[in-house]
Amino acid sequence: MARVEHGSAASRxxxxxxxxxxxxxxIATASKAINGRDxxxxxxxxxxxxxAEQISFTPNQLARSLLAGRTGTVGLLTSxxxxxxxxxxxxxxxxxxxxxxxNVFLCDARGDAIREQHHIKALLNRRVDGIxxxxxxxxxxxxxxxxxxxxxxxxxAPSDDPADLSLTPDNRAGGRLAVEHLISCGRSRIAHITGxxxxxxxxxxxxxxRDGLQxxxxxxxxxxMFSAWSEHxxxxxxxxxxxxxxxxxxxxxxxxxxxxxxxxxxxxLGRTVPDDIAVIGYDNWEVLATNARPELTSIDANLQELxxxxxxxxxxALDDEARSGTEYLPVRLVIRGSTIARR
Amino acid sequence: MARVEHGSAASRxxxxxxxxxxxxxxIATASKAINGRDxxxxxxxxxxxxxAEQISFTPNQLARSLLAGRTGTVGLLTSxxxxxxxxxxxxxxxxxxxxxxxNVFLCDARGDAIREQHHIKALLNRRVDGIxxxxxxxxxxxxxxxxxxxxxxxxxAPSDDPADLSLTPDNRAGGRLAVEHLISCGRSRIAHITGxxxxxxxxxxxxxxRDGLQxxxxxxxxxxMFSAWSEHxxxxxxxxxxxxxxxxxxxxxxxxxxxxxxxxxxxxLGRTVPDDIAVIGYDNWEVLATNARPELTSIDANLQELxxxxxxxxxxALDDEARSGTEYLPVRLVIRGSTIARR
DNA sequence: GAAAATACCGAAATGCTTTTCGGTACGTTA
DNA sequence: TAACGTACCGAAAAGCATTTCGGTATTTTC
Numbered sequence: 180m181a182r183v184e185h186g187s188a189a190s191r192x193x194x195x196x197x198x199x200x201x202x203x204x205x206i207a208t209a210s211k212a213i214n215g216r217d218x219x220x221x222x223x224x225x226x227x228x229x230x231a232e233q234i235s236f237t238p239n240q241l242a243r244s245l246l247a248g249r250t251g252t253v254g255l256l257t258s259x260x261x262x263x264x265x266x267x268x269x270x271x272x273x274x275x276x277x278x279x280x281x282n283v284f285l286c287d288a289r290g291d292a293i294r295e296q297h298h299i300k301a302l303l304n305r306r307v308d309g310i311x312x313x314x315x316x317x318x319x320x321x322x323x324x325x326x327x328x329x330x331x332x333x334x335x336a337p338s339d340d341p342a343d344l345s346l347t348p349d350n351r352a353g354g355r356l357a358v359e360h361l362i363s364c365g366r367s368r369i370a371h372i373t374g375x376x377x378x379x380x381x382x383x384x385x386x387x388x389r390d391g392l393q394x395x396x397x398x399x400x401x402x403x404m405f406s407a408w409s410e411h412x413x414x415x416x417x418x419x420x421x422x423x424x425x426x427x428x429x430x431x432x433x434x435x436x437x438x439x440x441x442x443x444x445x446x447x448l449g450r451t452v453p454d455d456i457a458v459i460g461y462d463n464w465e466v467l468a469t470n471a472r473p474e475l476t477s478i479d480a481n482l483q484e485l486x487x488x489x490x491x492x493x494x495x496a497l498d499d500e501a502r503s504g505t506e507y508l509p510v511r512l513v514i515r516g517s518t519i520a521r522r
Numbered sequence: 523m524a525r526v527e528h529g530s531a532a533s534r535x536x537x538x539x540x541x542x543x544x545x546x547x548x549i550a551t552a553s554k555a556i557n558g559r560d561x562x563x564x565x566x567x568x569x570x571x572x573x574a575e576q577i578s579f580t581p582n583q584l585a586r587s588l589l590a591g592r593t594g595t596v597g598l599l600t601s602x603x604x605x606x607x608x609x610x611x612x613x614x615x616x617x618x619x620x621x622x623x624x625n626v627f628l629c630d631a632r633g634d635a636i637r638e639q640h641h642i643k644a645l646l647n648r649r650v651d652g653i654x655x656x657x658x659x660x661x662x663x664x665x666x667x668x669x670x671x672x673x674x675x676x677x678x679a680p681s682d683d684p685a686d687l688s689l690t691p692d693n694r695a696g697g698r699l700a701v702e703h704l705i706s707c708g709r710s711r712i713a714h715i716t717g718x719x720x721x722x723x724x725x726x727x728x729x730x731x732r733d734g735l736q737x738x739x740x741x742x743x744x745x746x747m748f749s750a751w752s753e754h755x756x757x758x759x760x761x762x763x764x765x766x767x768x769x770x771x772x773x774x775x776x777x778x779x780x781x782x783x784x785x786x787x788x789x790x791l792g793r794t795v796p797d798d799i800a801v802i803g804y805d806n807w808e809v810l811a812t813n814a815r816p817e818l819t820s821i822d823a824n825l826q827e828l829x830x831x832x833x834x835x836x837x838x839a840l841d842d843e844a845r846s847g848t849e850y851l852p853v854r855l856v857i858r859g860s861t862i863a864r865r
Numbered sequence: 866g867a868a869a870a871t872a873c874c875g876a877a878a879t880g881c882t883t884t885t886c887g888g889t890a891c892g893t894t895a
Numbered sequence: 896t897a898a899c900g901t902a903c904c905g906a907a908a909a910g911c912a913t914t915t916c917g918g919t920a921t922t923t924t925c
Contacts, residue, residue, distance in 0.1 A: 191591075192649075192671055195912060205875040210913060220873060235669075240647040241588045242911035245880050248534075250584070252648075255628075260613050270603050273630055278637040279644030285598075285628045287616055294621040301622030304583040305595075306535075326578075328535055410813035436813065470753040470779065537881060548905040553883060563903060585881035588910050 193234040201230035213238070244306065252282050253493055254302035256295065259315040260287045263464060264482060268313050268334050271486025281490065299323065309493030311486075312336075317347050318379040330496035334489040335482070337505045344496070346489050348480035349507035350380050354387025356512050357431045357459045357478055362395050364457055364518050366429030370400045372416040372441060373433025374408035381405060381433055384461065388431055400424050408433070413440020421448055428456055435460035435467045438475055442517065446472075457518040473516030480510050536577040544573035556581070587649065595625050596836055597645035599638065602658040603630045606807060607825060611656050611677050614829025624833065642666065652836030654829075655679075660690050661722040673839035677832040678825070680848045687839070689832050691823035692850035693723050697730025699855050700774045700802045700821055705738050707800055707861050709772030713743045715759040715784060716776025717751035724748060724776055727804065731774055743770050751776070756783020764791055771799055778803035778810045781818055785860065789815075800861040816859030823853050 199209040204223060212219045212227035213236075219227075230236075244250040255272055257265045273283045284302060288295035302310060309329045314320045314336020322340035323331055330344075337345030361369055371388050373381045385403050392399055401424050406412045413432065417440065420427065432438035438460030442452060450456050452473055460468060463479035485508055496502065542552040547566060555562045555570035556579075562570075573579075587593040598615055600608045616626045627645060631638035645653060652672045657663045657679020665683035666674055673687075680688030704712055714731050716724045728746050735742055744767050749755045756775065760783065763770065775781035781803030785795060793799050795816055803811060806822035828851055839845065 194910090206912080207875055207877090207914080208873085211874090214913085216914095218873065223873080237643065237647050239588070239649060239911050241584050241593070241649055242880085243913075245582070245584045245588065245882095245911080246913055248880080252627075260609055260616075266603055266609060269628065270630055273603075273628055274632075278631070278640040279629075282627045282629070282644060282648065284595075284625045285612065285616055286622070286625070287613055288621070289617075297621040300580065301625060304580050305625065306582060306584055414815075436809070439813075466779070470782075472757075538883095539881080549882080550884080550905055550907090551903085554904090557883085559884095561903065566903080582881050585910085586883075588881080589883055591910080 192239070193231075193236040195236070195238065197234055198227060198230045198236050201233065202227045249308055249497075250306050251280065252284060252305065252307045253490060254284045254286060254298070254305075254307040254310045255313060256286045256288060256298055256302070256310055257313040257315075258288050258290045258295070258320075262315040263462075264315065264335055264480075265313050267482035268311075268486035268489070271483035271488075272311055272334075272490040273486075274483075275487040275490035276494075281494075283490075299327070303328065308497060311489045311493060312338075316378055316380060317350060317383070330493050330501055332489045332492045332496070334485055341505070342503050344492060344502050345505040346485055346492070346508060347505060348482070348485065348510055350383035350510075351387040351390065352507070353461065353478040353480065353510040354384035354389075354431070355391040356387070356510060357384075357461065358388045358391035359395075360476070360512055360514070360518060361429040361431065361457055361459060362391065362397070364429070364453070366457055367395075367397055368400050368424075368427045369397065369429040369431060370420055370424065370427050371403040371431045371433070372413060372420065372437055373403060373405055374412070374437065376405040378408075384433055400427050408436055410436050410440035410443070413437035413442075414444045415440075417441040417444035418448075421445075421450070430456060430458050432458065432460050435462045435464045435471075435475060435477055438477070438517070439467055439471055442471055442473075442475070453516065453518050453520055459518055463513050468513075468515060471517065476515045476518040477513050478510050479513050481508060484508070535582070536574075536579040538579070538581065540577055541570060541573045541579050544576065545570045592651055592840075593649050594623065595627060595648070595650045596833060597627045597629060597641070597648075597650040597653045598656060599629045599631060599641055599645070599653055600656040600658075601631050601633050601638070601663075605658040607658065607678055607805075607823075608656050610825035611654075611829035611832070614826035614831075615654055615677075615833040616829075617826075618830040618833035619837075624837075626833075642670070646671065651840055654832045654836060655681075656829075659721055659723060660693060660726070673836050673844055675832045675835045675839070677828055684848070685846050687835060687845050688848040689828055689835070689851060690848060691825070691828065691853055693726035693853075694730040694733070695850070696804065696821045696823065696853040697727035697732075697774070698734040699730070699853060700727075700804065701731045701734035702738075703819070703855055703857070703861060704772040704774065704800055704802060705734065705740070707772070707796070709800055710738075710740055711743050711767075711770045712740065712772040712774060713763055713767065713770050714746040714774045714776070715756060715763065715780055716746060716748055717755070717780065719748040721751075727776055743767050751779055753779050753783035753786070756780035756785075757787045758783075760784040760787035761791075764788075764793070773799060773801050775801060775803050778805050778807045778814075778818060778820055781820070781860070782810055782814055785814055785816075785818070796859065796861050796863055802861055806856050811856070811858060814860065816863075819858045819861040820856050821853050822856050824851060827851070 196206050199206045209227050212224040286298035310331045313334045319339040320336040322338040333345040337347045404416045460475045460477040463477040468475040468477050542549045552570050555567040629641035653674045656677045662682040663679040665681040665686050676688040680690045747759045803818045803820040806820040811818040811820050
């Protein structure tokens with residue numbers, strides 16, 4: 180058991196006045212020298228920098244922030260860290276301004292409104308420059324209100340108040356993109372298996388699918404099949420679908436999980452993918468998509484970019500005036516073997 | 523486009539001196555009243571609290587921390603947020619002391635040593651009380667060294683320096699637990715399909731598997747099969763295994779992904795699980811485990827608890843003396859349908 | 866050589882809260 | 896009534912870095 184000194188009086192962190200004393204200058208001069216201000220003689224600057232190096236001085240960001248009125252931090256408030264949509268958004272926000280420029284306080288309310296209030300309070304006490312609220316689904320969520328002293332940006336789940344600024348993926352465009360891809364692969368008898376109809380994501384994607392079909396003069400084969408966002412449902416739905424409509428040659432799935440289930444059933448039924456039936460998923464969840472057989476074509480919502488943008492919006496809201504309304508961000512198609520046979 | 527005031531001079535955050543002025547007391551008295559110190563007359567306290575409420579005063583944590591020398595924050599430094607092991611650890615650390623008590627700065631170095639240095643620097647500037655370093659695998663990682671002014675705890679990936687404090691799941695115990703479970707299900711011809719032998723996780727789990735077999739007077743059927751942590755490998759390995767050793771009745775898999783592949787192949791070969799062959803995974807990755815057919819029995823590493831413990835260790839290291847060495851934390855068995863048939 | 870300009874440096878205020886310690890005013894005791 | 900104790904309050908320092916502004920010392924200009 181090694182005894183290590185941490186923050187004890189013996190080895191407390193060096194301060195600017197330590198540097199100044201060693202360099203034989205005033206605190207003001209030391210500050211200017213370290214911050215690259217030009218009212219310092221080169222020789223003096225060198226002395227100061229050497230002193231700072233010697234005692235490995237790092238400026239106390241707390242004191243700086245206190246003075247500047249800005250901390251360079253944002254709070255990221257999520258209701259559900261388990262959900263896989265939050266993580267890429269988080270990564271984007273964390274990285275928006277380069278490593279270590281802006282730091283992110285991560286708060287998980289675990290779906291509890293009281294915990295959420297606690298976290299907001301704590302974030303405001305710490306004087307974050309803004310808050311990013313990340314929801315687990317694309318359905319609108321309650322606004323935090325407009326009484327907060329810092330800008331708030333809603334990511335993934337938009338706010339139910341149009342006066343707030345929200346960023347959310349364009350699910351409708353995604354549905355359309357998916358179906359257009361199948362059509363471009365020569366498919367014309369296309370069905371849609373998706374998740375829980377209580378989710379805006381399911382409904383919006385269906386709208387996009389219909390848009391795309393209509394533009395090509397096609398109709399959906401059968402009704403859109405709604406139930407759960409699970410592999411189980413994908414398997415069951417595919418079996419029912421094939422029994423009723425054996426002629427279909429393309430399936431747009433509402434999620435990669437559902438698509439995995441669909442692939443399972445198709446294989447059990449001896450249908451080959453993509454020659455016989457093309458399948459496209461949604462979310463581009465790498466682990467699922469690349470391990471499927473064949474690998475799964477999917478729609479990627481560019482969530483990392485969404486997170487990055489959310490962080491940027493927080494700071495532009497600080498400097499300029501605040502925007503409002505919901506921005507729908509573009510999605511992207513990732514083509515793999517489930518729609519186009521590998522050479 | 524609504525114009526919202528944020529931090530402008532017009533509506534800057536209320537300070538303690540505002541409260542004091544409104545309540546007609548000194549700043550010192552206001553502070554005492556708000557913090558529940560007992561040197562304040564009840565009537566005065568009431569006046570102060572009303573004033574604070576009126577202008578919705580919240581104490582500036584920056585100023586507090588500056589004075590106290592403690593910020594109540596920890597930095598969580600990870601090399602890879604994509605990896606699914608980091609998230610539960612993160613959740614545990616974030617929640618260790620209740621909502622909003624301790625806040626976590628999240629930093630993702632993206633596997634880049636330079637970014638890591640930047641982040642460490644930024645965290646120290648912000649005067650975090652400690653740093654938790656989370657690795658993506660259980661192999662030892664380079665120590666950050668002992669020159670940092672705050673305690674460092676290594677989670678999941680232990681430090682290569684035994685003088686550091688590391689917390690990591692007990693993979694060996696996990697391997698043993700898995701095989702013991704199969705044995706308790708009446709299996710005796712047991713094989714092991716696992717991932718990349720370059721990973722300590724693969725080797726340690728194998729050791730545990732051998733421990734368990736030996737204790738029961740059994741031997742592994744065939745050699746342990748090493749390759750990749752993927753469903754693909756699980757499928758291929760299972761096919762080879764069954765061709766060579768059709769008599770096996772239990773398979774311990776090194777990960778849930780591998781187990782999913784194994785289940786796929788077994789189904790293709792017409793072998794029933796668990797009646798014919800019992801299969802157990804590792805990691806208890808819910809989405810994979812509960813969507814498999816049958817649902818997958820697995821080993822859970824209690825990562826959330828690991829994260830919680832890591833955060834606690836940071837603060838005990840601050841108060842008491844620092845511990846060192848690697849702690850191996852217990853894992854747990856989660857039984858589902860792939861080892862015991864559902865009633 | 867004197868006046869003005871320049872370059873450099875330092876004291877002090879600022880941001881906000883907590884804590885210590887000295888000081889009133891009141892009530893209590895001998 | 897004098898001496899003392901108690902309850903309450905406020906001035907000021909501490910924590911650390913930044914910035915403004917006034918002050919020397921040096922250089923430039925006429």
